[in-house]
Amino acid sequence: MAARCLGQSLQLDGFLIERCDALTYQRLLFCLFSIAASVPVTVQGEPLIVEVVLSPLDAAEVPAQQTGVLKEIVVKEGAVVSEGETLARLDSRQAKLDVAKADLESAQAEAKATNRIRVKFAEKSLAVAQAELERSQESISQFAKSISQSQLDVERLTVEKLSLEAAQAEHELELDQFAWKLKQQEVAEAKLRLAQHEVQAPFAGTVALIWARRGEWVELGAPVVRLVAIDKLRAEGFLDVDLLTENLVGKEIIFHCGEGDQATTARGTLRFVSPEMDPVTRQVRVWAEIDNPSGEIRAGQQGTLEIEK
Structure with missing residues (x-):
């Protein structure tokens, strides 16, 4: 949008607004400058900054795969488990x-x-x-x-x-x-049902919450343990669509949170830019994968993403 002052007249994108009183003229100029100020501006080569919130990249409410009495809870809250490790057992x-x-x-x-x-x-x-x-x-x-x-x-x-x-x-x-092959299949099914009486970790992570208690009746599909993986985190936020001048997926990012002695940084990769734009805010959802091998950064923290252009 181009605007040019001509005395007490105003030329806007090739259209000439004829002479008007001083008050109207000032109001028009104020509106134009306000609109211009609202448009995101970045300097070529400078990184994009996005405010984000962290969440676990992998998190699951691990369910019971059979119905029955919960006989034993093997782990405690806060325990670090590996993939396939037994978390609980049903009768x-x-x-x-x-x-x-x-x-x-x-x-x-x-x-x-x-x-x-x-x-x-x-x-x-x-x-x-x-x-x-x-x-x-x-x-x-x-x-x-x-x-x-x-x-x-x-x-x-x-x-x-x-x-x-x-x-x-x-x-x-x-x-x-x-008939023998059918019986062999029945053996395999019976062994599978037996194995499903153990609640196992679907991925390596930390036990964040234990839903059920020993001796309780557990229904099929009911959550028993909440498991989260904290070695990789998901940083999600929103970016003005006007700043998307190139494909950002795969770009290296730096996550910043905290101030002073509490400041923390971590590196990662931008994994997703939504193909849909919010018609009201003109923003798109983006998220990045952040490496957190030490577990120093916690899910739920807020910070900023610095996206290298």
Whole structure:
């Protein structure tokens, strides 16, 4: 927006506002300067400054994955845990019995699926019948009236019947093998349910809060422990859209908080710039990932981000 004074007239972006009284003229100038002052101005090359609030990059209300009585809480508030570490245990006696039962049923199904006695018997019976039919056919070829046609038909029918029985035995054995696989799947499911009676840490972090108490009944999905990771923090704030002259994602940042002896700085990387702008404030949400290996900086602190351009 360009404005130029012409005596008691004012030229604004090419439009000439004709001569006006002194009071109106002063008011127009005041409005123009106020608008100009409200537009963010940065010097080329200077870093952008954003006010931010810190929060854990990873935080979770770790839930119970099964329903039951909370038997044991392994950790205490403030404990530092690694990924996969057990935080609490539910009463798992019934789950252990279910695993034992599934193991027995699987063993029974395995014994049945690997038993080829019926198949072998059917194959042997078929071989005997075929040999008998072949001898009868040889006898007829040598002595035409030695065996009646009806007897020969019975022997052929016996061979066909035993052939079908051998195929049926193979089919039933295949079905038994499928049943064994299903029992193996049931064993895996029972073991999974047993493992789910332990509440485990989904990531490395610090126990911030214990929701449940030993002996309480815990429903499926109910939070048991709040776990936060403090080695990396999320610094979130808002930036004027007029300052987004380039893609800032991936830029190095410096976080500042505190004053004097309490001043703290940390480095990190800008991870996100929202594609949406607030139509009222003309600002976009941004957040950066800050390294905090010593845990010196706490979630909830406020400070500023210095974004290198």
